[in-house]
Amino acid sequence: MAGRRTTSQQPEGLILVRDFLSVAEERDLARELLSPDGPWLDKGHLRFANSEQQEFGPVISDAMEVVDGKPERPMPSATARLSARVAEEAERLGLEVSKGLAAGPDAFCRVNYYRKEGGGYMHKHMDSKKTFGPVIGCCSLLADAAMTFYDTQGNSFGMAKVHRTAEVQLPRRSLYFMTGPSRSQWQHGIRKDQCPSERLSLTFRSVLPDAPRTSAGKAKIQSKVQKVSPMKRPSSSEAGLPKSSTKHGGVGAKSASKLKQTPTGIVKRRPAAAKMGL
Numbered sequence: 001m002a003g004r005r006t007t008s009q010q011p012e013g014l015i016l017v018r019d020f021l022s023v024a025e026e027r028d029l030a031r032e033l034l035s036p037d038g039p040w041l042d043k044g045h046l047r048f049a050n051s052e053q054q055e056f057g058p059v060i061s062d063a064m065e066v067v068d069g070k071p072e073r074p075m076p077s078a079t080a081r082l083s084a085r086v087a088e089e090a091e092r093l094g095l096e097v098s099k100g101l102a103a104g105p106d107a108f109c110r111v112n113y114y115r116k117e118g119g120g121y122m123h124k125h126m127d128s129k130k131t132f133g134p135v136i137g138c139c140s141l142l143a144d145a146a147m148t149f150y151d152t153q154g155n156s157f158g159m160a161k162v163h164r165t166a167e168v169q170l171p172r173r174s175l176y177f178m179t180g181p182s183r184s185q186w187q188h189g190i191r192k193d194q195c196p197s198e199r200l201s202l203t204f205r206s207v208l209p210d211a212p213r214t215s216a217g218k219a220k221i222q223s224k225v226q227k228v229s230p231m232k233r234p235s236s237s238e239a240g241l242p243k244s245s246t247k248h249g250g251v252g253a254k255s256a257s258k259l260k261q262t263p264t265g266i267v268k269r270r271p272a273a274a275k276m277g278l
């Protein structure tokens with residue numbers, strides 16, 4: 001776009017930690033999370049991404065409010081161990097509120113599974129500054145990808161003017177932290193061509209003590225846990241998993257045929273994320 005600069009620099013405050021996860025850790029997390037029986041959420045109505053998502057920690061409404069009266073969803077064990085390691089790393093780097101990232105009442109984790117045939121995307125957005133703290137940590141599993149940052153000078157609105165963009169590589173098994181301007185001045189998103197193969201990401205956030213709240217009765221949450229996941233579990237070779245992992249609910253040819261493929265759809269209207277914040 002005319003006048004928009006693409007910089008070769010990273011946005012200020014973005015920290016990349018290469019090789020943060022071991023191969024074994026990646027394998028254990030993929031086994032733990034990539035089950036068709038997992039608590040996959042139906043977020044298709046938000047038209048925000050074509051990733052399949054799971055969320056752990058306090059229940060957050062579509063409008064990014066903490067829902068009182070809904071029991072927290074505890075992180076499963078490998079995910080909880082990773083959140084503790086991410087929090088330790090944040091502390092080692094001297095980042096603010098690092099503790100809130102580790103499993104506890106204020107810790108929130110969103111898992112994104114980007115489709116195995118590639119072309120996973122997430123529209124540009126800024127993670128809600130009202131709901132989540134100033135540090136967001138995210139681990140990249142199964143494949144390399146890239147992310148574009150959009151400098152909107154703090155405007156989190158989806159249609160905000162973009163002053164410049166920056167592309168950042170997200171290597172497999174790395175961790176990145178969005179802090180400072182990369183967290184609060186820039187939006188971020190993943191285009192289809194930046195996620196050419198199956199990818200799993202885990203974002204860790206702390207829920208702010210004064211985050212907006214709502215009651216279970218009033219909350220607008222269409223993102224219910226689906227009874228039958230629309231995801232097709234990756235074959236063990238594609239996920240880099242040993243064959244034995246299929247005993248954890250792997251989709252064999254027979255059961256896979258019963259699962260519906262996610263309607264990824266072409267986005268016809270402005271993503272609801274623009275209104276919701278994320």
Ligand SMILES: O=C(O)CCC(=O)C(=O)O
Pocket residue numbers: 110112122127138188201203278
């Ligand atoms: O997959 C990623 O690296 C980014 C995920 C993200 O931005 C989000 O869940 O808000």
Ligand SMILES: [Fe+2]
Pocket residue numbers: 125126127188278
């Ligand atoms: Fe995000």
